Amino acid sequence: QQRGTGRAPSGDRSTGDIELEKPPVPLDEFEQTALKVLGDIQANQAFRNVPENDGRLLRIMAQSMGAKNVVELGTSTGISGIWLGLGLKETGGHLTTYEIDSDRAAKARENFKRAGLSDVITVVEGDAHEKLKDFTGTVDMVFLDADKEGYIDYLNTLMPMLRPGGLILAHNINPRMAHPPFMEAITTDPNLDTVVRGGMSITLKKK
Numbered sequence: 001q002q003r004g005t006g007r008a009p010s011g012d013r014s015t016g017d018i019e020l021e022k023p024p025v026p027l028d029e030f031e032q033t034a035l036k037v038l039g040d041i042q043a044n045q046a047f048r049n050v051p052e053n054d055g056r057l058l059r060i061m062a063q064s065m066g067a068k069n070v071v072e073l074g075t076s077t078g079i080s081g082i083w084l085g086l087g088l089k090e091t092g093g094h095l096t097t098y099e100i101d102s103d104r105a106a107k108a109r110e111n112f113k114r115a116g117l118s119d120v121i122t123v124v125e126g127d128a129h130e131k132l133k134d135f136t137g138t139v140d141m142v143f144l145d146a147d148k149e150g151y152i153d154y155l156n157t158l159m160p161m162l163r164p165g166g167l168i169l170a171h172n173i174n175p176r177m178a179h180p181p182f183m184e185a186i187t188t189d190p191n192l193d194t195v196v197r198g199g200m201s202i203t204l205k206k207k
């Protein structure tokens with residue numbers, strides 16, 4: 001793994017199309033700093049975070065849809081949060097991200113600060129199943145990456161707040177880890193369209 005190169009490491013890439021991709025190229029000093037923080041997190045911490053290509057996909061989705069409000073379940077130390085934050089910095093949007101582990105939440109806050117994204121991201125500490133009850137407003141995009149059996153509860157809570165044309169992305173969607181009630185919900189509702197690519201489900205709320 002690389003450290004201090006200003007580039008996130010690429011050793012965590014996992015899916016088949018990856019050979020065709022190239023590492024991210026920073027646009028400016030701001031992105032350069034964020035990529036360096038991402039690289040440092042990967043090099044120094046032993047937690048499970050999204051692979052770089054998934055993080056980039058999250059940023060691409062959030063920025064291209066002009067997202068103003070993104071909700072993430074499972075902050076960990078903030079890799080996916082930084083990628084989402086990079087997109088939301090451009091759209092003038094905000095990420096609210098939930099983490100039950102106080103050490104990880106603290107580390108994530110520190111990482112967001114280092115990446116210059118503190119004003120774009122709010123970390124809510126505690127059990128997201130409880131804390132989400134206080135969330136109000138319209139949501140453009142949801143990223144599920146916490147307790148897998150909890151995805152269905154998060155979906156049910158957030159779906160009424162998701163705008164038409166909004167997206168729900170969920171991580172660890174593979175035959176071993178996908179939770180059947182969640183899969184049933186995102187694949188049988190006529191108002192939802194879902195594809196699964198590289199362990200990530202992407203669901204569109206049609207209307």
Ligand SMILES: C[S@@+](CC[C@H](N)C(=O)[O-])C[C@H]1O[C@@H](n2cnc3c(N)ncnc32)[C@H](O)[C@@H]1O
Binds near residue numbers: 049073077078127128
């Ligand atoms: C796979 S990690 C998230 C990785 C993160 N999205 C990233 O890519 O940087 C899953 C996180 O979900 C958190 N988590 C699990 N259950 C939770 C709950 N009920 N409420 C909030 N966070 C939870 C765990 O503590 C863990 O840090």
